[in-house]
Amino acid sequence: MKEDFLHHVWQFKKFDIANLKTTKGESILIVNSGQYLQLAGPDFFNAQLIIGNQKWAGNVEIHLKSSDWYVHNHEKDSNYDSVILHVVWEYDVPIFRKDNSEIPTVELKEYVALSDLHKYQSLISQKSWIYCENEIQNVDEFIFKNWQERLFFERLERKSQLIFELAETSNQDWEAVLFCLLAKNFGLNTNGEIFYKVAKSIPFSVVRKESYSLESVESLLLGQANLLSHDFEDSYAKQLQKSYAYLIQKYQLHEKVVGSVEFFKHRPDNFPTIRLVQLANLYFHRKNLFSLVMNCSSINELYQVFSVGVSQYWETHYNLDKESSKKMKKLSKSFIDLLVINTIIPLRFAYARSQQKEITQKLIDLAIRIPSEQNVIIEKFEVLEIRSKNVYESQALLELKKNYCDYKKCLDCAIGHFILKK
Structure with missing residues (x-):
């Protein structure tokens, strides 16, 4: 009890x-x-x-x-x-x-009534994965859909906390906020935190000034991530080192990020070197990126904005000094989807809040245009006959599992209420 x-x-x-x-x-x-x-x-x-x-x-x-x-x-x-x-x-x-x-x-x-007590005890009895796994398929569709919307926006509320903190520390410079968020999500789960620290270690005013030189932005990102501290033979690697030494002196960027990026278990296209130079390429080719992504009215327009690759040197390298077969290494559609899910939609939500604007339906419309994520949690819901067709639905399921089911908050959940009321 x-x-x-x-x-x-x-x-x-x-x-x-x-x-x-x-x-x-x-x-x-x-x-x-x-x-x-x-x-x-x-x-x-x-x-x-x-x-x-x-x-x-x-x-x-x-x-x-x-x-x-x-x-x-x-x-x-x-x-x-x-x-x-x-x-x-x-x-x-x-x-x-x-x-x-x-x-x-x-x-x-x-x-x-004993029947209500038995229903409660049955609901909170540990199952193999979630408490309501024998009942969730029978929840009224109207209740499930309404709860889904609530979960989707609760997830955005949580994600927006970091965004508001960044906005405050950057004096409401939303371009700087976007830069930090993108860096974090370019790093994925493994390198997200160190990429985030790299972005925060570089004042965005410096990125603005140097974004007209791809070499400068590459050297800043790679250097602050401790990837330019070796003795290199490639002339381009040496040039990046020289550029980085000049820029840290020019802008007094003497505080390096503590820690090192992870290469282990990553496919080459996800190597931190490649993700950092893709981020550099994005800021070299897309000036005023915040305005660009905020004004996109469709997912296809966002695909166009993020359709960038790497510079010529990186087409034949995954690491400095180690040549490989040539590959364009453009951001894939699936990777852009992740950026939209984890960066653009939360950023639009938070910015609209800061401007006291209502964009709820626009965010839903954008989310339903993106295919559902595929991960262990979504796959297990599919086993329970709860399927998600798009990101709007899959994000709601992730919120349900991670912030309700995992914490046994069945009585704070519309699904739990429905089961107990039956």
């Missing part, structure tokens, strides 16, 4: 309300069960109850045992002075206010 089940029971009145009595035998009529705000203090605010012949207005606190009141030291907290009813599963001790008057208590286990 968990308190969140009792919250669910009280909020949705999943008990015998007609014959409700306190532990002292006084009748209880619920006029308003209160607002479940999940804030500090009592569980339900502004409830209205008639206890005996007296009407009360105040708050309701819920615990598994009445003695939990003292375990949590509520008797010392003035936030709980306005509690008019203590709702518990098991009544083991009476609870008193500061003036020594007893707080009315109701013992819910006397009023909850």
Whole structure:
């Protein structure tokens, strides 16, 4: 038994309300069960109850045992002075206010139907992957679709936290915000953090000034990522070293990023050297990139913006000093999709928020134009007959698994509510 089940029971009145009595035998009529705000203090605010012949207005606190009141030291907290009813599963001790008057208590286990308790216990019993895996296929489509939209935007809310932090530290320079986000996502999971540190270590004003020279941007990114610290034989590698030495002196960029990029287990096209020079190429060829991506009205326009490759030297190299067979190494459509999912859509969401603009439907329209991601989580949902056709649906499923299922938040989930209400 968990308190969140009792919250669910009280909020949705999943008990015998007609014959409700306190532990002292006084009748209880619920006029308003209160607002479940999940804030500090009592569980339900502004409830209205008639206890005996007296009407009360105040708050309701819920615990598994009445003695939990003292375990949590509520008797010392003035936030709980306005509690008019203590709702518990098991009544083991009476609870008193500061003036020594007893707080009315109701013992819910006397009023909850066994069928509801069994449904709850079945829902939270550990399955092989998620708790509702035997029921999720039967959830009402209307409820599932509405919850899907909520999950999609909850995910964007979480992603936007980093974006707002970057906007604040860069004095609302949204071009600089985009640069850091793109660097992070060019690095993928393995090198994302160090690429992000590289981008933050270079003031974007420097990138703006030097973006007219591809060699300068390449040397800045590779140098700050500690990839130019070897003795090279290639003339181009030596030129990059020379350019980097000049630029760090010119802009006083003496603080290198701590750590090293990872090559291990990456396909050559995902080598950090290639991803960094592709990022350099993007900023060399696309000036005012933030305005470009914000003004794109379709996924095809975004594909055009990110349709860049590498310079001539890198067409025959994956590493400095090591020649390979020639390859254009353009950003693939699938890689651009990842950039749109993890950078452009969250950035548009956050920027619209900062401008107090409503673009909800535009973001959904863009997301449904991108094919669903394919990963272990999406594949396991497919086994449960929950299939996603596009990114809008797959992002919602990822949010569901990672921030609800994994934390056992079934009673905060529309799917869990539906199963318990059946």
